[in-house]
Amino acid sequence: MRVMIAGSSGLIGTSLVPHLRHSGHEVLRLVRRAPRAPDERGWDPPAGRLQDGALDGVDAVINLCGVGIGDRRWSGARKQALKDSRVEPTEVLAAAVAAHQVPALINASGINYYGDTGEREVDESAPRGRGFLAELCEDWEAATTAAQPTSRVVRLRSGAVLSASGGLLGRLRPVFRLMLGGRIGTGRQYLPWISLDDEVGAIAFLLEHPEVSGPVNLVGPEPITNAQFTEALGRTLGRPTPLPVPAVALKAVLGEAAEELVLTGPRAVPAVLQRTGYRFQHTTVTEALSATT
Template identity: 60%
Template sequence: MRVLIAGSGGLIGTALTARLRSDGHDVRRLVRRAARTADERGWDPPSARIDEGAFEGVDAVVNLCGAPLLPGRWSAMRKQVLLDSRVEPTEVLAEAVADHGVGVLVNASAVGFYGNTGSAVVDETTGTGSGFLAELCTAWEGATAPAAAAGARVVTVRTGLVLSRRGGLLDVLRPLFKFALGGRLGNGHQYMPWIALEDEVGGIVHALEHQTLAGPVNLTGPAPVTNAEFTRALGHAVYRPAPWWVPGIAMKLALGQAAEEMALFGQRAVPRRLEHTGYEFRHRTLESALAAAT
């Protein structure tokens, strides 16, 4: 299979590129500069420009584009950047998929789609929630419509909190916990839908190769945990106590809406469609995922 990846330079994109190549697939990468290597093709989403021949022989497209949600407050300007960095590239790629008759588009999204769901279990049949992240994810997924209308199999992968030895959530938390500065956030009751990087990549590959899979797919581990449970497990994994507590009000004062939706809200999201279509998790428990990532 020849796969064209946008956003290949990030944590997930780098690991996905390596996995696909190790599986024998041909990978091309879209880059926002002039192509420098044989596997690169240049593009510029704001001007809807893609190098000629970029889609030649392409069987599937994976879109992982999007500016980081953190750090920093979500000002009106920052929200627009977060929206544009996701929706604009998706629109360009979805139109290109339609124009070139590409059969598959796997497009990034996030469990933020569901908003703050408390302790209720949510799967891919659950509707959109409220808040900026829910609005962002709805627009992001909606931008894939031209590809679906043209007959492409479109999968929107709603990713949870990715756990990796390098990069992602643990890059922020690991140093704090190793110096015994870790602790729960707010009341600690909010759910954290974690996923190991190996399963994040495995889930995307499954979406590419599983011909009957289309629509939203949760990329989360089978057993989401609360923030308090996650805190205890990470402290245990790095052999450090995690006695501290960060009051929710302090986080809101520091980061505003970003703190609320990224740290104090939660989703007890489960990977129903992955499991129903036969995906086998490498890391089914948080303890297993942390052992591999720490």
């Protein structure tokens, strides 16, 4: 297949590009600067423009665009940036996919679509939850609407991606190595996770399985709480985890972001991936964490 990727320079994209090429796909990359390599094509999302011929012969577009959710406190301006960096590029790509009749659009979204579900297990049939992130995910997914009459649209509801090169573990590993790690708040909230290998593997699987469309939970098959994740990470790193982080302290640092990102979470399961035959490389969080050390 000839595949176009937007957001190829991020944590997921930098692993997905070589994975797809190794599998025999031709990969092109959309960039917001002047193209400098044969595999690059230019685009300008605010202007609603793609380089002429960018989607010629393309079989699928994979959109991974979006600034970091947990990088800083959520001011009004930051919330707008989170939305603009996701919704606007998606609308531009969906319209282009429809105009060029590209067969498939595989678009990023987030597992926070479901909000906080407590002990209630949710799959892709569950309704949207409450909170800023749930509303953001809904708007993000709705931005694919223009492509739906002509193309297969897959919406990737990803959990926290566990990687040796960044993401959640990039922030946590130094703290745990200093023996300052511990559960957050009560520790009973669920933390949906997926290894980077499975995030990339699942996207490739969905690219190659045209029978799958709609929302797909990209999470590991073992739902775990924050306390269980903390214990597993401490065990993997050979460090004790004696210091719980009080919810009030985290809220003082991160504000509203703390409540939705780490103090609550959905107990989500990957029903679509399991039903359609995807084989996880890491079925437990311990396996996923061990692969990052």
